[in-house]
Structures are given as C-alpha cells and as structure tokens.
Amino acid sequence: MKLLVFGASGAVGQAVLQQALADPRITAVIAPTRRALPSHAKLLNPLLDFAQLPRDASWWAADGLICALGTTRKIAGSPAGFVAVDRDLVLQVATQARQAGVPYLALNSSLGASLQGNLYLRTKAEAEAGVRALGFPRLRIVRPALIQAERTPPRRAEAVGLFVCRLFGPLIPHRYRPVQPAQIAAALLDGLFTAGPGEVIVESDQL
Template identity: 50%
Template sequence: MKLMILGATGAVGSEVLRQAVKQKGFETVVAPTRRPLESPGAARNPVISFEQPLPEADWWSVDAVICCLGTTLKQAGSKQAFYHVDHDLVLACAERAREAGASRFALNSALGANPDSRSFYLRTKGETETGLARMGFERLILVRPSLIDAERNETRPAEHLGLLAGRLLSPIIPKRYRPVSATAIAATLLRELSGGPGVVTLESEQIQ
C-alpha cells in the first residue's frame, strides 16, 4: 500500500509517520510538509506551500491517506483562517488524492464533531467530515479523539491545564472524555486503513 501522511509536523501526524516507516505493509510513504522534516526516515518529503490550487505531482498517486492537518484559532488568527486549514485545505488535499487514485482516507477529527454544532470548532470539524463522506472513498475512517496527550512544540496553556486535570482525574472521568495519547491515535489511524469498505467513525473511547 502506498501511503500519504498529511500534517506530519504535528503531534499526531509525526507519530503516524514514525510508526508508518517502521511497518512493512507500506510500499512507500510520502509526507508533504510546509517545512522539511528533521527526520523523515524512509518517507518521501516534498516541501510545498499548501496554497490552493495545490501543485500537480506524481506523489499524489497513493492508495491511502491519513490526514492530521489542523490548527487552532489562536494560531490561525481568525475563524476564516482556521476554516481554511481545517476544512478547505483538508478537502482540497483529499480531492487531489482521490483523483489520483486514493481509495482510503483516515481523518484525525475531534470528539463532538458535528456540522450542526453551536461550537465553531466542532461545526468546522463536522462539516469537514461531511465533505469527505461525499467524495466516495471506498473506506473512510473518522477518528474523534478527546484532548490529545502529546508533547508539542508550541505552548497551549489551556490545553496544558486540561491535560493535567485529565491525568489527575482520569480514574473518575468517563473514558470518552479522558486524554488520549498521540501514540494510540496514530496506531488506530494506521490499523483502520486495512478494513473493509464503508464509513467508520471511532469515538475517543474506541481509540487504542
């Protein structure tokens, strides 16, 4: 299987890349990024701007895609910029890969994703899931983690406090709302690529 990883510089995407290059089931692994990866391993690492229209290239021709693209409202600077990354860019990449032959797509989404949500963040995630479902992938995997437990390059004070509270209160918090490790999310995304046709939604408590 030829695999593409989108968002390989992020907490989950980098873990997907680390695990993928160690597995024997992938003929090739390609990880396009905005800046060169420090340790791409055996992966091909084209550096692109991710501006639309996306560039035409032979590396879009893969069998499966794992998408971990995403930002925060603070990083993006505005709702419009956030929507551009977490919705528009995800769908544009998915469409380009689909046109090039990809039949399987796995998305690292978010717990509570819903196109009808009052939360802008969760509504965006839900609309992205809906858009992907309309593309006709043979197998679509939507993974919805709760708070992600991972080391990050950037500082996220609110998330850090949430993780500390989640770790301390884990025994009494329902499993769905407990922090989930990037390692477990990556393993789930990779494992689910090999299933049968259909749309599969995995909630946070199902990630392992």
C-alpha cells in the same frame, strides 16, 4: 503499499509517520510539509506552499491518505484562518487525493464533532461531511478526546483540560480521558490494512 500523510509535522502526524516508516507493509510514505522532515529511506518529503497545492504531482496517487492537518485559532490568527486549515485545506487535500484514485482516507477529527457545536466542533463536523461527500470507497474517521502531547507553542485550553483530567483521574468517564498521539496514529493506520468498504467512525473510548 504507498501512503500519503498530511499533517506530518504535528503531534498525531509525527506518530503516524513514525509508525508508518517502521511498518514493513508500507513501502513508501509521502509526507508533504512546509519545512523539511528528518530523512528516511522510505520517505518522500515534498516541500509545499499549502496555499498552492500542486494538482499534477505524481505522488498524489497512493494506496491511502491519512489526514492529520489541524491548527488553533491562536496560531491561525483568526476564526477564519482556523477554518481555512481544519476544514478547507482538509477538503482540498482529500479532493486531490480522490481525483488521483486514492481508495482509503483516514481523517483525524475530534470527540463531539457536531454541526450544532462551537466553532471548533462545527468545523470538524463540516470537514467530516465534506470528505464523506467525496465518495472514498473506504473512509475512517477517528474522534479523539484531548491529545496528551507536548505542544510548541503550548495550547492553553488543551493544557487546562489535561490538568483537570490529571486532577480527577479515574472519575472522568473513559470517553473523555486524554489519549496519546500513538493511539490515534494506530487507529488511523489500522484501517489501511483491515477496513472493508464503507465508513468507520472510531470514538475516543475505542482508542
């Protein structure tokens, strides 16, 4: 089984990569990035300019795509830059994969994704709607709460949220408690082997 992973340099993507490379059912992992990843016998790591995705690369043809792309407004430099990654790049990657015949997509989204939400939640919801419209035979959308991970550079709003969660601990409903990247990665990968036809949404309290 061949797996395509986008966003492999982020917290969730790194966890996906680690689990996929360790899984004997997956024979090859293709993880395009801007900077080189540590080498592995099962890993193909094309170095890309994400502003110009190659349309004719043979590695688009895979058994599944896991998309863990994401940024912040601060890193992206503007709201428009954030949307360009978390919605537009996600849809470009998903479109290319679908055109190559990839039958399974797992998308890392967000708890509370909604077209009526703030910029972050609305962008996530628009990405969900966009990949849904591409007609993947099997689609899994994972909506985690705050992700408990070391960020470089740190994400201030996320750090504040994690501090509040640690402070109040068990008083916080399970749905809103922080989750580990490894939990999200496992949910994204699980559908590659177990999901039947159609769409599955995995909420944070299911992780």
